[in-house]
Every structure is written in C-alpha cells, then in structure tokens.
Amino acid sequence: MTIKTACNEPEHADQNRQRQRAARPAPASHLLAKVTVAAIAISLAGCQSPPARDGDLFRKPAGHVTRWSSFENPTAAKGRGALENKAAKGHAFDYIGPGQSRTLLDVKGSGIVTRIWLTVMDRSPKMLRSLRIDMFWDDAKTPAVSAPLGDFFGLGLGRCVPFENALFADPEGRSFNCYVPMPFRTAARIVVTNDSDKRLSHLFYDVDFTLTPPHGPDVLYFHAHWRRENPTTLGRDFEILPKVRGRGRFLGSNIGVIIDPVYGESWWGEGEVKIYLDGDDAHPTLVGTGTEDYIGTGWGQGTYTGRYQGCLIADNTKRQWAFYRYHIPDPVWFDADCRVTMQQVGGIGLDYVRGLLKKGAPLIPISIDAGGGDKFTRLLDKRGKLDLSDPSLPGGHCNFYRRDDWSATSYFYLDRPESGLPPLAPVAERIAGVE
Numbered sequence: 517m518t519i520k521t522a523c524n525e526p527e528h529a530d531q532n533r534q535r536q537r538a539a540r541p542a543p544a545s546h547l548l549a550k551v552t553v554a555a556i557a558i559s560l561a562g563c564q565s566p567p568a569r570d571g572d573l574f575r576k577p578a579g580h581v582t583r584w585s586s587f588e589n590p591t592a593a594k595g596r597g598a599l600e601n602k603a604a605k606g607h608a609f610d611y612i613g614p615g616q617s618r619t620l621l622d623v624k625g626s627g628i629v630t631r632i633w634l635t636v637m638d639r640s641p642k643m644l645r646s647l648r649i650d651m652f653w654d655d656a657k658t659p660a661v662s663a664p665l666g667d668f669f670g671l672g673l674g675r676c677v678p679f680e681n682a683l684f685a686d687p688e689g690r691s692f693n694c695y696v697p698m699p700f701r702t703a704a705r706i707v708v709t710n711d712s713d714k715r716l717s718h719l720f721y722d723v724d725f726t727l728t729p730p731h732g733p734d735v736l737y738f739h740a741h742w743r744r745e746n747p748t749t750l751g752r753d754f755e756i757l758p759k760v761r762g763r764g765r766f767l768g769s770n771i772g773v774i775i776d777p778v779y780g781e782s783w784w785g786e787g788e789v790k791i792y793l794d795g796d797d798a799h800p801t802l803v804g805t806g807t808e809d810y811i812g813t814g815w816g817q818g819t820y821t822g823r824y825q826g827c828l829i830a831d832n833t834k835r836q837w838a839f840y841r842y843h844i845p846d847p848v849w850f851d852a853d854c855r856v857t858m859q860q861v862g863g864i865g866l867d868y869v870r871g872l873l874k875k876g877a878p879l880i881p882i883s884i885d886a887g888g889g890d891k892f893t894r895l896l897d898k899r900g901k902l903d904l905s906d907p908s909l910p911g912g913h914c915n916f917y918r919r920d921d922w923s924a925t926s927y928f929y930l931d932r933p934e935s936g937l938p939p940l941a942p943v944a945e946r947i948a949g950v951e
Contacts, residue, residue, distance in 0.1 A: 577728075578729070579728060579729040580726050580727070580728050580729075581726065581727040581728075582724075582725075582726055583623070583724075583725055583726070583727060584597075584722050584723070584724050584725075585620060585621045585622075585623070585722065585723040585725070586608075586721060586722040586723070587607045587608060587609060587610050587720075587721070588600075588606070588607050588608065590619070590622075591622075592621070592623055592723075592725070608720060609718045609719055609720045610719055611715060611716060611717050611718065611719065612647075612708065612709075612710040612715075612716045612719055613710065613715050613716075614710055614712060614713050614714060614715060615709075615710065615711070616709070616710055617707050617708065617709040617710070618707070618708050618719060619705065619706070619707050620632075620634075620706040620707065620708060620721050620723050621704055621705060621706040621723040621725070622704075622705045622706075623703065623704050623705075623725070623727075624702065624703050625702070625703070625727050626700065626701050626702065626727065626728050626729065626730050626731060627699070627700055627704065627725050627726055627727040627728050628697055628698060628699045628700070628725060628726050628728060629697070629698035629700070629704060629706075629723060629724070629725045630695070630697060630724050630725055630726055631693070631694065631695055631723075631724040632692075632693070632694040632706070632721070632722075632723050632724075633691065633692065633693050633694075633721065633722055633724075634691070634692050634708075634719065634720060634721035634722075635690060635691040635692065635718075635719075635720050635721075636665075636716055636718060636719050636720075637716065637717050637718035637719075638714070638716055638717075639666075639676050639690065640674075641666070641673060641674035641675055641947075641950045641951060642674070642712070642947045642950060642951075643674075643712060643714070643716065644664060644665050644666025644667075644671065644674035644676075645664045645665075645666065645667070645674045645943070645946040645947045645950055646664070646710065646711045646712035646714075646943050646946070646947060647664065647665035647666075647708060647709070647710055647711070647712070647716070648662065648663070648664060648665065648708065648709045648711055648940060648943075649661065649662075649663060649664075649665050649668050649706070649707070649708050650662050650706070650707045650708075650709070651698070651704070651705070651706050651707075651738075651740075652703075652704070652705040652706075652707075652933070653698075653700045653701070653703070653704060653737050653738075653933035654700060654701050654702045654703050654933045655702065655703045655705075656933040656934045657934070658934050658939075660737055660738065660739045660740075660930075660933055660934065660935065661738070661739060661740040662740070662741070662742070662939065662940040663740050663741070663742035663925050663940065664742060664925075664940075664946055665692070665708065666692075667742055667770065667772070667923070667925045668694075668740055668742070668925055669684050669686070669692035669693070669694055670683065670684030670685075670686070670694075670770050670828075670840060670925075671686065671692075671770070671828065671838070672770045672771055672772030672828065672829065672837075672838030672839065672840070672923070672924075672925075673772035673774070673829065673836055673838050673923070673950060674950060675828075675829055675836070675838065676689040676690070677689055677828045677829060677838075679821045679826065679828055680821065681821060681822065681823050681824065681826060681840065681842065682695075682823045682824055682842055682844055683695055683696050683767075683768075683842055683844075683927075684696075696738060696767075696927065697738070698737075698738040699731055699735045699736070699737065699738070700737070700933075701730065701731055704725070706723060708721075711942075711943040711946075712943065736763075736764055736765065736929035736930060736931055737929065737930055737931070737932065737933045738927070738928075738929055739760075739927070739928050739929065739930050739935050740925055740926065740927050740928075741757060741758075741925070741926050741928075741935065741937050742923070742924070742925045742926075742940060742941075743755065743758070743923065743924060743938075743941070744921070744922065744923035744924075744941060744945060744946065745921070745922050745923075746774075746921040746922075746923075746945075746948060746949065747776060747919040747920060747921055748860045748919045748920060748921075748922050749860075749919065750860070750878050750879070750880060750917055750918070750919050751860075751880055751917045752860070753787075753790065753857035753858060753859050753860065754787075754857060754858045754859075754860055754922045754924070755855070755856070755857050756769050756771065756789075756856040756857060756858055756924045756926050757769070757854065757855060757856040757924075757926035757928065758855060758937055758938075759792070759853055759854070759855040760853060760854055760855075760928065760930060760935050760936070760937065761852065761853045761936070762852075762853070762930045762931045762932055762935075763850065763851050763852070763930070763931040764849075764850055764854065764928055764929045764930040764931060765843075765847055765848060765849050765850070765928060765929045766791065766843060766848040766850065766854050766856060766926070766927075766928045767842060767843060767844075767848075767927040767928050767929065768824075768840065768841050768842035768843045768844075768926075768927055769840065769841065769856070769924050769925060769926040769927065770838065770839070770840035770924070770925050771838065771839055771840070771858070771922065771923070771924045771925075772829075772836070772837070772838045772922070772923045772924070773785075773836070773837045773838075773920055773921065773922055773923075774834075774835060774836050774920065774921035774949060774950075775835035775836070775837075775920050775921075776918070776919065776920050776921070777835060778872075778875075778877045778878070779862060779872060779877055779879070779918055779920075780868070780872065780877075781864065781868075782862050782863065782864035782868065782869075782872070782918075783816065783862055783863050783864060784807075784837075784862045784918065784920055785806065785807030785808050785816075785817055785837075785862070786806055786807065786859075786861040786862055786863045786915050787806070787807050787858050787859030787860055787861040788803055788804045788805060788806060788807075788810075788858070788859050788861075789802075789803070789804040789807075789810045789856065789857070789858050789859075790802070790803050790804075790856070790857045790858075790859070791803070791848060791854070791855070791856050792853075792854065792855040792856070792857075793848075793850045793853070793854055794850055794851050794852040794853060794854075795852060795853070796855075800857075802848070807858065808827075810841055810858075811825040811826065811827060811839050811840065811841045812824075812825040812841070813827070817830055817837065817839065818830050823842075823844075824841065824842045824843075824844055824845065825839075825840065825841045825842070826839065826840055827839040827840075828840070834951070842927075854928070856926065858922070858924075859917075860917055860918055860919055860920065860922075861882065861915055861916065861917060861918065862879075862915070862916060862918045863913055863914060863915040863916065864913070864914065865911075865912070865913060865914065866884055866904075866909070866911050866912060866913075866914040867911070868914075869881060869904065869914040869916055870904055870905065873904060877918075878918070878919060879916040879917060879918050880916055880917040881895050881902060881904050881914055881915075881916045882894075882895055882896050882915050882916055882917060883895055883896075883914070883915045884909060884910055884911075884912050884913070884914050884915075885912050885913045885914075885915075886910035886911060886912035887912065891910065891912070893909070893910060921949065
C-alpha cells in the first residue's frame with residue numbers, strides 16, 4: 517500500500533490534505549473496513565498521514581454482501597423490503613408494550629454488524645434505563661451485550677446530549693448510533709426489551725451488517741457489560757469491568773457518577789483507574805493518575821467531546837457527571853484475563869475534610885499534598901491510628917476515600933460469545949435516583 521503524506525509533496529500540501537479528508541471514512545468505519553478488532557484509527561498530525569484507503573472504497577471484497585434489518589424488512593432478506601402499504605412507508609416504526617420485546621436482527625451465517633441506528637419517542641433517562649438491549653452471537657444461551665439502551669449508546673446516566681466520537685453518536689440529542697464492528701460466525705440476534713411499566717409508542721431502527729466468508733481464529737466477539745453500585749463501598753475500588761477470562765481487548769467504557777451531597781463542595785474525581793491483566797492479583801499492570809486524567813483532561817472536569825475521550829455531562833446542580841474513554845489508538849490487549857477498576861477518591865483542603873469528619877461524612881483520609889514532591893504525605897503509610905486533628909500534620913489538599921453512586925458500561929472483545937459475567941441488574945436498580 518502506498519502511503520502519501522503532506523510532507524511528500526509540499527507544493528500540493530493543501531490539495532493532498534483535502535483529498536485525504538474526502539477519501540477517509542469515519543474512524544469507526546475504518547475499524548469496520550479492516551474487519552478484525554486489531555485495526556485502529558490513526559489521526560493526521562503534521563507530517564504523519566494515515567495509510568491511503570482508496571482501495572478500501574473501490575475494491576469489493578469477494579463474498580461480502582450488504583444487508584439491512586428494519587421494520588420494513590425484519591428478515592433482511594434479498595428483495596423483501598418495503599412490502600407493506602404498497603411500498604409507501606408502510607412499517608417505519610413499531611411500539612413496545614410493558615414487558616414486551618422487539619427483535620431488531622435475527623440472521624444466520626457469518627458476518628459483521630457494521631452500524632446500529634435507532635430512535636424512540638420517549639427519551640427520558642428513566643425510559644432509556646428501562647429499555648434493555650441484548651445481543652447474542654452464534655446462538656449462545658446468554659447475551660454478549662446486555663445493557664440499558666441509553667448507556668449502551670454512550671450516554672452515561674441515560675441523559676441525551678448531542679455528541680459524536682469514534683464509536684457512538686447522538687447528532688442532535690434525539691437518536692442513537694453505534695459504529696462498533698461486531699463479528700459473528702454462525703448467527704446474530706439483537707433484541708430490545710421494555711422493562712418499564714409504560715408503553716413505548718414509537719421505536720424506529722435499522723441494523724446494517726455484511727454477510728462475509730468465514731472468519732479466521734483471530735476475529736473476536738464484541739461484548740458490553742453494564743453495572744452500578746449505589747453507593748460504592750468505602751475504601752474499595754469500583755469495578756468498571758469485573759474480571760473476564762479469555763483472550764481479547766478492553767475497548768473502553770462510559771461512566772456515570774451521581775455525587776453524594778454529604779461531601780459538600782469537595783471534588784469527587786481523584787481516583788485512579790487500574791487495569792489488571794493476565795494474572796495480576798493485588799496490584800495492576802496499568803494504572804492512571806486521576807479520574808479526569810484518565811479521560812485526557814486535568815484539574816477538574818467540564819464538558820467536552822473527543823474521538824476517544826470526553827465528558828458529556830458535568831452538572832453541579834444535579835451533581836451528575838458522565839464521561840468516556842475508548843482505547844482505540846492505544847489498545848489494551850489481554851491473553852488470559854482482564855479486570856478494570858476506578859478508585860473512589862475525592863479531595864479538598866484539609867480543614868474542609870476535618871469539617872466533613874465532624875459532620876459524620878463517611879471517608880478515610882489517605883494523603884495530604886502541601887506543595888508537591890517532598891511535601892506530599894502518605895497518610896496510609898503512617899503507623900498507628902491516624903488522627904486528622906493532629907496539629908503537626910501539614911496543611912494542604914487532602915485526598916480521601918469516599919462513596920458515591922457509580923455506573924459504567926464497559927466494551928470489550930473476547931475470543932468466545934459468552935463472557936460469564938452477571939446478568940443485567942433489575943430495572944428498579946437501574947432507574948433508582950435517575951432523573
């Protein structure tokens with residue numbers, strides 16, 4: 517494959533960049549075109565240009581057939597679309613009653629789901645947490661994907677916000693798009709279930725997929741797992757992804773946090789992400805430096821969107837935050853097992869923390885930063901019982917274990933269609949305190 521960069525032909529640099537941008541598909545589409553989950557999107561930066569992809573656009577791979585599933589052609593069969601109302605938009609949507617399900621895709625053979633789009637009439641946080649999306653590969657008994665609808669599509673806490681990143685998009689806050697490639701070998705089934713007690717009047721959708729020749733052994737299955745702890749346990753890390761066994765790739769997660777008002781004005785996001793790989797026990801191989809650091813920002817966390825990292829909600833009034841990090845240019849591989857956690861740590865000035873303790877706020881002080889470097893005190897390394905009222909302690913920023921309401925949707929690939937993780941929590945647990 518020939519690689520052109522803006523530096524190869526300086527006299528035509530602007531024209532080259534324009535041609536590359538026009539020919540380059542969206543990052544997730546690049547993932548789809550490469551079929552395997554090892555493909556990553558590469559950003560154009562200075563003289564570093566992505567490989568030319570012209571061949572991906574005008575060369576048809578042998579044995580690949582395009583199909584769409586929707587209410588207008590629920591079987592995705594050839595020549596069987598638009599059969600109702602004399603082909604004049606006869607079945608663009610349907611309803612889902614309480615406790616009912618709608619099958620969005622049910623197909624046999626080898627292929628790849630390349631895009632999922634849908635929208636619903638009721639997009640309230642409670643409904644988006646009550647709707648459940650399940651995906652089954654190769655007729656597995658348990659779903660590889662089981663998550664609240666809104667959270668699955670990248671919207672932590674089920675709150676619609678216009679955004680677009682490498683894997684998900686909600687262009688105007690009214691629809692849901694997923695571009696994660698999802699290979700299957702013998703069958704694929706996607707189901708949406710209404711776990712609420714309310715009738716959903718309108719569901720529109722289409723699932724785009726490609727039927728392909730059989731996949732090789734290096735092609736992995738897509739999984740997604742949602743969990744919530746309300747509240748988290750004091751001094752124990754929140755599990756973004758409980759341990760999964762097998763060979764695969766941690767693709768990333770979107771996370772929602774609802775802050776406990778007992779901690780007042782203190783900052784909640786001092787916790788470090790930890791990724792345990794291939795036999796790690798007490799200590800992880802990969803560890804970050806802070807919550808906002810993990811998603812690429814620093815010194816607090818406001819709203820922003822990026823291709824691989826962002827914060828969609830930073831709502832001090834409702835005490836809600838929702839953010840994401842996707843490991844596309846920086847893959848996280850594992851060969852035996854993987855577990856991902858986030859520490860439950862907050863911070864504020866030492867005197868404020870002393871006041872919180874007097875008010876009975878559940879917390880455990882862990883460190884004091886009085887100016888960085890040699891002025892950083894590791895309180896948990898001190899012997900004996902810690903007394904935060906000790907006047908000999910240096911003043912400064914005090915970090916402490918705390919507990920809040922955390923939820924996360926984790927995305928990963930695995931060498932098997934079933935992960936063995938617990939089933940999705942009941943709807944009452946999913947919607948509690950969500951507004």
